[in-house]
Amino acid sequence: MAPARPESPNDPKSAPDPAAEERLVIALRSRDEDAYEQLVRAHGGRMLAVARRLLGDSEDAPDAVQEAFVSAFRSIDSFEGQARLSTWLHRIVVNAALMKLRTRRRKPEQPIDDLLPTFEADGHHREPGKPWQPAARLEQREVHRLVRENIAKLPDAYRTVLVLRDIEELDTAEVAALLEVNAGVVKTRLHRARQALRTLLDPHLRADRE
Amino acid sequence: MEDLRCREFTDFLLAYLDGELDPRARAAFEEHLQACPPCRDYLDSYRRTVELVGTAWSPCGPDDAIPEDAPEELVHAVLEARRRA
Known part of the structure; x- marks a missing residue:
């Protein structure tokens, strides 16, 4: 059997209770400290995995997640609620990781x-392919x-x-x-x-x- | 599009797999595929590569399931950064 793909933010099996998510968003908008922590605990692991896929196992990955959460807290009022929170956060951490990639020193690369x-x-x-195992x-x-x-x-x-x-x-x-x-x-x-x-x-x- | 060669076949692979070739180009592509074993092997290994990329971070068993919990130090770092921001 083919192994499962890494969990996608659009994967229905990871769908949270919409009412609970709505309550969390309301709490975040009212700057509730516990809500911030709840959001990080619920999504931080998956966001770190996304950052590591783009940035590798360097310190840049947790830094990108940290910056993504701070950006998400700041812009929670612009979250429209049509997308899922996980999808919205996924886009934010991808953006933060890409920003890191743009600013970090380039390592030598094979053309x-x-x-x-x-x-x-x-x-x-020139070199015909051979079948794979x-x-x-x-x-x-x-x-x-x-x-x-x-x-x-x-x-x-x-x-x-x-x-x-x-x-x-x-x-x-x-x-x-x-x-x-x-x-x-x-x-x-x-x-x-x-x-x-x-x-x-x-x-x-x-x-x-x- | 007649006489499609391995070079063009390779160039058109992505469009073929994405269903973006027009019917004439698709027919030429498939005709070449039938006649050229190295290109059949190349297509197979290209497809396998895409599948392998999609599953490269998947757990292989219960022993190496990717932890969903945020590491404690990350939670603290984020909350600290929020207080400072």
């Missing part, structure tokens, strides 16, 4: 072009670790789009707005990020390595 497929002059694959034969925990390690190797501009689209499940238009680029750029980066990750995983997962 994405080195990880894209190459072709002969006649348009055929069937999923059932792979040790799941090991594969998850491998995938996370290799996602971390992608250049920031591509890794960010991959995480936002394929893990956080934002749509192309949302990602384009967050990154202030057009939809075509998001699609190109997503495709290249997936291709580059496929290249990085290929030596580990192809059937002929056994």
Whole structure:
């Protein structure tokens, strides 16, 4: 059986009682100290997981969550109540993590072009792909670790789009707005990020390595 | 679109998977797919990559379920930052 995806803010199984959520929002708007703590305890763990997917296990991730909550407390009056609180907070922490990414010092990155497929002059694959091992034969925990390690190797501009689209499940238009680029750029980066990750995983997962 | 080669096939993968190819381009894509085993393998591994990304942070069992509770130090740091703000 395929493993579950990380819990999405839109996942109905995590739906809170709407009346309880409404009470919490009213309490937050009246600057109730207990309500602040309740919000952090209810959503902090998941928000930290989102920040870590974008920023890695650095100190930047809890810092981004902290900044996201402070921003959420300040703007709680603008929460319209049509979206769920978790969805609203998810967008805020994604924004805070992206701000951190923009300001932190760049680490040296492998150019994405080195990880894209190459072709002969006649348009055929230079290195034809080989089948991968069937999923059932792979040790799941090991594969998850491998995938996370290799996602971390992608250049920031591509890794960010991959995480936002394929893990956080934002749509192309949302990602384009967050990154202030057009939809075509998001699609190109997503495709290249997936291709580059496929290249990085290929030596580990192809059937002929056994 | 006739005589689609591996290079174009690879370029069109995302649009194909997103259902964004027009019927003529889709037919050419699928014709190439039928005739080219390396591109079939490439498509399969590309799809597998997308699936693996989607589940890379999922728990594999009860022993490594991702804790939903906010770490205590995070709770304190956030509440402290709010008081200072």
